[in-house]
Amino acid sequence: MKEKAFVLATDLDGTLVGDNTALHTLLSYYEESSLDIAIIYITGRHLASSLSLITEENLPQPDILITDVGTAIYTSLSLTEEALWTEKMQSDWYPQKIIRIAENFPLLKRQVLPTDNRISYTVLQNEEVVREFKQALCEENIPHKLIFSSNRDVDILPPNSGKGEALLYVLQNYFHKEVQVLVAGDSGNDVEMLSLGYPSVIVGNAQQELIDMTSHPLLYRASKHFAGGIHEAWLHFFNKNSTSANVACNKETARL
Template sequence: MRKKPYMLATDLDGTLVGDPSALQRLLQHYENSNIEVELVYITGRHFASVSSLIEIENLPKPDILITDVGAAIYTTEKLTEDTTWAKKMHINWNPERIIKLASFFPTLQRQTLPSTKRVSFTVDQNEEVVKQFEKALVEENIPHKLIFSSNRDVDILPENSGKGEALSYILQNYANEDVKVLIAGDSGNDIDMLTLGHPSVIVGNAQLELVQMKNHPYLYRATEHFAGGIYEAWLHFYK
């Protein structure tokens, strides 16, 4: 895979996806500007789900795909799983213990997933039960990373995963040292990548947890929604 001078590292649902005309405007800008942009999709979806989304939304094929909130990375033209990252994700990862512990919290509704790269639940606007579950995980000494987003989604990940960790790995191993990157997101599971210290954008339709997020020097708050917000930020940082 040839390294490119620019990189767009973006969440999909609610960020790149949501306004087809805005998406085309962004992609047309890249084409008209004759710049090479490495596309990195970073999503909470699993591989089969995001593959379906790419087809349905007619998205360009990514150069790199990060799925399951950072628990899996796929590279090369065939999008094959990065085995080094996969081995790292298996260290101290015990989804069976997490699932067993979650059974004591009936308001947590487990999501059906094709693998245990992550363990995910939905909860009906009940932050207190999420805090209690997190406390129980810590008390049971279960290595993990818990991410609560959109006041609904609870993702339990391997302790060294997350979108930020996965993107840092990509930047270290698959990008030019001086790559010009823009990171885009709309919800709480994007926070750790939006705070890496690179040019980043919170799109105008972002969830409340990002509206309340602290500013940093390279964080741009777009007024446009979805891909329109990415385009707005791209012009702000790179013209």
């Protein structure tokens, strides 16, 4: 993948997926272009669920698949698990302790997942419960990262994980430093990856937490929804009137 000139790093549900017409238009644009594009899917879904969605929506096979809110990385067309990342995720990770503490908060409904890469709950519009739960984890000195998104989803992750950390890891290890990147998302668990300083897009149908997100020079707020917003941002950053040199220069400026 070192030879790829461009990367689309996108969330799936609510971002790439959600409008079949817009998705078809975006994929047709990529197929007809001469751009050498790598695709990274970054999702809150677990592996089996991600693969099911890729099949159902007839999505292109990704070059890299990042699942479980950035706690697992799969590389190559055979989707081999990235062993060094998995080892990093298992360090300072105590899922059973997290589950035990969560039992004191009956409004948190645990999601059934095939692995304990992350521990996830749903809660109905109750931020106070989420704050109390996080405080309890901190009082017990349990290393973690808690992400509350869509006013409903509570994900507790290993401390050095998340979509942003995972994306940065694969960009640094699998692509050359001049590669041009577009990051796309729609909800709170996308904030970290949208804040890395790369050209990024918040699609038009985004959740409120992204509408309220602090802007940066390379953050584009699309008017179109789902894949249409990605297409809109791609043309904004990478059309024939925008040179790679300008984008690279702006990217460095955004990081200063």
